[in-house]
Amino acid sequence: MELLQKIGSIEKDALAETMHQKGYAILNEILTNEQCDELIKNYDQSELYRKTVVMERYRFGLGAYKYFNYPLPSIINNLRTSIYPILAPIANTWMRALNIEISYPTGYDEFLKLCHDNAQTKATPLILKYGKGGFNTLHQDLYGDIYFPMQMVIFLSDPEIDYNGGEFVLTQQNVRAQSKAIVLKPKKGDILILTTNFRPVKGSKGYYRASMKHGVSEVHSGERYTLGIIFHDALT
Template identity: 60%
Template sequence: MDVILKKLEDVDWNNAQQTLDQQGYAIVENVLNADDCQEFIEGFENPERYRKNVDMERYRFGKGHYKYFKYPLPDILSKLREHVYPKLVPVANQWMRNLKLDINFPASLSELHKKCVVNGQLLATPLILKYTKEGFNTLHQDLYGDVYFPIQAVLFLNKVEKDYTGGEFVMTQQVPRAQSKAIVLRPKKGSMLIFTTNYRPLLGKKGHYRVTMKHGVSEVHSGERYTLGVIFHDATT
């Protein structure tokens, strides 16, 4: 079996699903090895891989650069996206039921992409992000169109405190009529963080209610920070 597929098959997905449902995020360690991480980092400067390069400061998204891959995606990224998506569908659909929303996500990534095509969303959304000293990413949501999957992932390509300092992954959880809760994470190199794209249910005294989630990156103090963003739905631009 392919190495990346073997690693993903060995994941305790029941535990990951439960953690994701309870917390809004879950961390799976050792998804990428050191060679995988280095290959993506070295490929950052290869323009043949990408369809779009974004200077975050220009658009007031933060300070850093990110590049959207074009189809066909690198093999590891494609396999990871196709294999992880169906593991997340049960959580996504349960969230929709909890919130009494008439939304049902298909079992396969290819079926989700058919829905994207109908809505004019044809472009790849996986991306690689680079931050240097003083780089950061403002709080945001990765939606890209009317068709969007409520869960996404990010993979960490270098080692915090060795390759960079600062640069924590930050999420905020906005409970209605209350202050936001901040969640700050520092996953290990090669880890995959699975998290909420836009909103998720929380159980209250009167049933489930919706909480809005956003994510970003705190300021990098030194070094270079690289990550891979894995969004499952496609984009219009």
């Protein structure tokens, strides 16, 4: 099946329900091994990227990532534009639950225009590489006032085959409580959809904002690559 066909066959209601219940969801086997390997192979094609960040320089962790430049590789563009319309209604439900006056447009072009009108014009999709000892500290990917509350991580390496350790870690901070940790190990080709900043969680007095962060635990051996797709563009 072609990529867009696979995305077309995603069970939208089930995905929405999982996002409402948990704030994350895994879509299994969306990219082929060949598509993953191609993205990894292009890690060294410097003309594809606008900026490289060596994580230890900023104490973000240990490893490196590169932001793609426009025009994006077609696979990244296809993923962004085809998955956004599935997530926009979920995002709108979240904003309504939290009484936030934000309504996300149904089409991705319109959302990007909103970013561009607010000076957020730089591409944010990125490829990340971690070797032995690599990790990514807990963070949120916000790049300006305009944000989309969900993002994707595509797993390009196989756990236990290409690397050990390197679990994906999500934390959820509930009001008046310590953070809850969620540890995930998706397989090569899987897409993880996660909460970028906060999501509604039902409490005794209605919905409140549960803040979420994500990061990566230490890689014990091998190499781990991921592709991050954030929907909003960046100021810089």
